[in-house]
Amino acid sequence: MSALIETTDLTKRYGAVTAVQDLDLQLKAGEVFGLLGPNGSGKTTTILMLLGLTEPTSGTARVMGLDPARKPLEVKRRVGYLPDSVGFYDELSGRENLAYVARLNGLRAREASPAIEQVLNRMGLGNDVGDRAVGAYSRGMRQRLGLAAILLKQVQIAILDEPTLGLDPEAAHEFLEMIRDLRAEGMVVMISSHLLHQVQAVCDRVGLFLKGKMVLEGTVEGLSESVLGGAFRIHVESRGQNVDAILRDVPSVAKVSAMGLNKYRLEAREDCRAAVSKRVIAAGAELLSLTLERPSLDEVYSRYFQEVRHDA
Amino acid sequence: MREGSPWTGLGAVVLKELADHLTSVRMRILEILMLLAALGAVYTATQEIRKTIGEDPFVFLKLFTTAQEPLPAFAAFLGFLIPLTAIALGFDAVNGEYNRRTMSLVLSQPIYRDALLLGKFLAGIGTIAITLTALWVLLTGLGLWFLGVAPSTEEVGRALLFLFATLAYAGVWLALAILFSAHFRQPATSALAALSVWLLFTVFWTIVTDLFAKGLYRADPNNPLAQLAQARIGLFVSRLSPNTLYAELLVAFLNPQVRSLGPILVTQLEGAVMGTPLPLFQSFLIAWPQIVALVGTVIALFIGAYVIFQRQEVRA
Incomplete structure (x- = not known):
């Protein structure tokens, strides 16, 4: 066509x-x-x-x-x-x-x-x-x-x-x-x-x-994949000891950043919510919430321009 | 370069603009003004004409030109009201579309800008033509009623030429108003600019004429040729004003006795029978340069508006 x-x-x-x-x-x-x-x-x-x-x-x-x-x-x-x-x-x-x-x-x-x-x-x-x-x-x-x-x-x-x-x-x-x-x-x-x-x-x-x-x-997905790298973002709220170490251990998680008390943001190469919940529970921590963030174009855009500015 | 007829959509634009004009409050006010002017002028004219009835073979044309203090004649009223009407119909033709943000809506339809601009001009002229024709018929009817004399064929012909001349005169002011509406972004500015030009020609042009004829050219009072030259300069400058051209057209069409619109030498009058009227076609020939000048001005102003409009971006 x-x-x-x-x-x-x-x-x-x-x-x-x-x-x-x-x-x-x-x-x-x-x-x-x-x-x-x-x-x-x-x-x-x-x-x-x-x-x-x-x-x-x-x-x-x-x-x-x-x-x-x-x-x-x-x-x-x-x-x-x-x-x-x-x-x-x-x-x-x-x-x-x-x-x-x-x-x-x-x-x-x-x-x-x-x-x-x-x-x-x-x-x-x-x-x-x-x-x-x-x-x-x-x-x-x-x-x-x-x-x-x-x-x-x-x-x-x-x-x-x-x-x-x-x-x-x-x-x-x-x-x-x-x-x-x-x-x-x-x-x-x-x-x-x-x-x-x-x-x-x-x-x-x-x-x-x-x-x-x-x-x-x-496509929106394609762009977020190529610009944001790990296209999946998962927000975790969990109480326990060494939660960020547990999270970092999950396969396919590329990066963990603390977002405040008991809150973490994961960047992953795939939707690994099931693995996250299993590991957190198995380690004896409390899992309060677990959500997958849809990649947003705003983010793609601002991230892309950050990179452009870095390169310049 | 581009393909497709520039007239595509012209009819749609004309019809829409015509409907807008004819229903607008603006036009209502002007119609009332014109009606009052016509009634007042005709009434006083008939009062005056009755005194001298039977002395003039063109008594009907006197309806348009006879004045009685304090009211001016109908033709003089029109010379005043027509520019106002034309400016009122045209001053926001182009910038109004931008301000209402309708320009991109209209131009994204399958028409060229040519059709939009020409459509607006034709609708303005059409509106004035409709109003004028109605007034003209009304006046003729009132004349029949008050005077009890039917107009001759020649008088009707002359009155029709008067109508045409008035339309051409209106065209000048309409084209000027549209030109300003394309150039200025604010309708208030374009209206003021058009009115200023009108004031310049109506009030100040006699001063300008005097300045050129008497101030810059000192004629020897003992030399008739120098005086003739001075008069010709004055006439030339005053004819740069559309008001002068229109006034001369009225003189030629409504006064059959007039045989020249400029200075005339005694030698040229040899063999002429003074006071005898000219045939219609001869009067028409006398007025021909003025007709050409008025219509030419309309075309030139419209082209100016067209060029400005074509160069504008669609985005406001």
Whole structure:
């Protein structure tokens, strides 16, 4: 299967500033890709180049085989885009805003209106909510309206820029659930975000950006494996004598660090909780808690940059 | 380089903007103002015209130009209200989209920026055209009612040309307002900038004209040729203002007796029967340079706005 989105040596400079440098990216059908990194690391610029809204300085981009710099209309017809903190016409209702989007996409009013109802209902904005002026919408509702606008276009690729920024935890969770649903329907989703821990749960693959370069790319597990070394972290709370010696003796444990009174953190090459519990009990110590920590992208990120700084 | 028609989505933009304008409070206020101006001007004009009825073959055109103290004529009212309306419709055309953060939403749909900018311009002109046409019909109807005289075909033709000239004049201010809205980030700044230009031409341009004609060029009072040259300089400078061009168009279209818009020499009047009206087409020819200048200004200003807008980043 060929890549739906593909870039080769994509570079964008604004004067002396390089916003994106030599980006090689491939997105295949049915995956959710996370474009992650701090603000100003080139995520939005990359997206704008993919949509043909800004021209690359050098390199090429292909979206479904089309060059966005040459055929922006064709590309934009096939890609849905939810901009960073999307705005709508506040004095118009949600329904009217979608009707405008539909007309801009060349849909006739007769075809558009059942489609608008359908996407509004799906996003939980149906009936009288859709008739309210968007000015009265909450941030979460605006984001959902933005997603409705993408669904309305019936596209195969959706690009979401900071979709969970400014949402409360529950709304963010809800929104990510909707993204999962889209993926299940076979849509390719590209999410740009600096809230690593929020989006890591929905991404099949992620690319970490720093200063215009994609410095790491792969699955969340793969990245934590390669960056964090022993990918498994186990938190142990145990009372007894020489607990850290006992723990250090467990095979596959690479490192033990004390985290406070009776608390330890293990770095292990595999999930060795069973071995830990057996040994602690056998040595006569009390085992109070034992938890496996999921590797988090935040940690991968900060660890990676610590290393980079060390090397420099 | 790029492929696909720049007009894609133009209709959608025009329809949306037109609907916005026609339902906006901004436009309501201006409509009320224009309506009041029209009613007041026509009423006083008819009072004045009744006294002299039967003396003028173009009594209907007098509706637009007759003034009675303290009210100005309808045409003068329009010269004042049209720039205001056009600026009100255009001053936040581009920066308003940025401020509402709708720019990236709209531009990520399959349209070019061309369609967005042109759509906004056409919708503004359309709004003014609808309002003006309604006023024009109202005025004609009131004229029929008060004067009891039906307009001749030629008068209707001249009144239509007047309508067109007013639209071209509106286009200048609309294009200028859109240009400023693309250049300045704050709508308040762009509105103020457009209003300043309007003030410059409305209030201060006569001073500027005098400065150039009388201050910089000292004409010998005994030399008629030097005086003619001085008058021509003054005319040239004053015609740099769209207000002058519009006023000259009105004179040419609404006063059929006018045979020249500049200084005229006695020798050129040889054989002319003074006070006889010109045919419509001849009046049109007299006004042709002014029409070209106004429409050309609209196009130049729009191109300026287009260039500024094309170079802008989508991100606010």
